[in-house]
Amino acid sequence: MSTEKTTPHILIVDDCTLTCRLLTALLTAEGYGVTAAHDGTSGLAAARNHSPDLAIVDLHLPDLSGIEVAGLLQPEVPFLALTIDRSPEAIEACIDKGALGYLVKPLDADSFLRQVRVSLKRGREQRNLRRALRDNHTVNKALGVLMGFLQLPEQQAFEVLVARASACNVKAVMLAGDILAASETLSRATLENRPTADTRENAREARAFLHRFRPGRR
Known part of the structure; x- marks a missing residue:
């Protein structure tokens, strides 16, 4: 979806x-x-037709849940969650799905518009980051490792890499380098006829490291 528009x-x-x-x-x-x-x-159809810069999605819809809709919109369309539900479970579900904010009805107009402005800015920053990462050779090689090791589609591999980099407060490119290093460690261990104890331990740590990128792992 294109997002280069003068008016959001x-x-x-x-x-x-x-x-x-x-x-x-x-x-x-x-x-x-x-x-x-x-x-x-209808919301998903509208997203395809209008390429929105931001979606405001109610969590309780008559057909799909708002979380399902948000998951199908992501990562192309960032979203704000809208609901009357203040429960920690609902908030956590939105955060896990990548919500930029959580709006509780009834809304205060000034607060609402402020969150929209902030979310539009953050959405632009996220899209720019994704474009830069997609063009990075190290990141692309690391995605290939995750896709093969964890049997993930490319988009999901990209999502878990970015999410883990954010959670660990490190640059995605640096984390991609660690993924490649782990892959090389496993390759060396496989090629050795009689791997040493150190080699086997290094391989075990490399596998454990790569398994941390499995979706759902914390």
Whole structure:
């Protein structure tokens, strides 16, 4: 999806007509382009047609859950979660899915618009980072290692690499180098006819390191 637009475009996915009208009015008054959808299926279709810069997704939709919709929008479309649910479980689910923020109804207009501005900026930064990483040779080689070792599709391998780099507060390129080093360690251990105790231990540590990138691991 292309995101190079002069005016940011925002997608609202909420089955409450009143909420959609209210948020649309607030956003258009600020100069944003807005598309509203009232269920998850329509929201996904609107995302394909309008290439939004940000989605505001209600967690409780009549067909798909908001979390399902957000998962299908990611990583091309960053999102804000919208709900009346303040439970820690709901918040954690949104954070795990990559939500840029968590909006609880009823909304305060000033706070809402402030979060939209911050989220649009963070979304642009994330997309720029992803483009830069996609063009990096070391990262691409590391993705190949993760895809082979963990049997992951390329997009999921990229997501777990970026997520782990963020969680460990290290640069993704440096972490990619560690992945390649672990892969080389395993290759050396495989090629040795009679691996030493040190070689076997190094291989065990390399496998354990690569397994940390398995989706769902903390």
